[in-house]
Amino acid sequence: MSEENHEIIANEVDIEEGEPTITGSGARQDERLGVLIWFRISRIFNQSLRASNQHLKQWDLSAAQFDVLVQIGAHKRLTQQELADKLFVTKGNITQLLVKMEDLGLIKREQEWKKKWLSLTEQGWELYNDVVPKQETFQASHFAGLNREEKQQLLGLLRKIQKNNVED
Incomplete structure (x- = not known):
């Protein structure tokens, strides 16, 4: 993973509203967008799993x-x-x-x-x-x-x- 993609992930952690601006062109921009999408899906999955585990505690x-x-x-x-x-x-x-x-x-x-x-x-x-x-x-x-x-x-x-x- 490139240094720019590490920056996207680091910035994503702090973003609550909106998305970071993706600069670059062509394949490079697509890769950076892919990293951002992957991170967002991963974050949503982890949050959902935690919430589900909490909800399911009612039934042990x-x-x-x-x-x-x-x-x-x-x-x-x-x-x-x-x-x-x-x-x-x-x-x-x-x-x-x-x-x-x-x-x-x-x-x-x-x-x-x-x-x-x-x-x-x-x-x-x-x-x-x-x-x-x-x-x-x-x-x-x-x-x-x-x-x-x-x-x-x-x-x-x-x-x-x-x-x-x-x-x-």
Whole structure:
């Protein structure tokens, strides 16, 4: 990363209103804008994750536990590998999380031939039905400052970014 891009990031930390002026031309200006966009997305993600963790404390859940609850609940049952793929992590990365959720009585594992399936317990379903609608409303509230057209445009741009950054 160039010294100019470091300056953009340093300046971004102090900016509350507006954006820094991006100087330069062509590819250089595009790169600097890309750095600024990346930093803004990263900052929004971190703020949102902190806010979600704070909101989910009402149910003694972390954002990671909520993600597991949602994925298993939405699919009724998954293997640990399928869950890891949906969460974009490795199977090993979620092992401790699953053990904790199993200890809390939220999920259960069932061996079926060579596969081990994850599903919600009755207690897990009760929590799922309580927390998911409230967390979805909370998450959607972060975009209250945008009208429907702006939300659709933002979603389209984010999909385009994601599609262009898919690792093979």
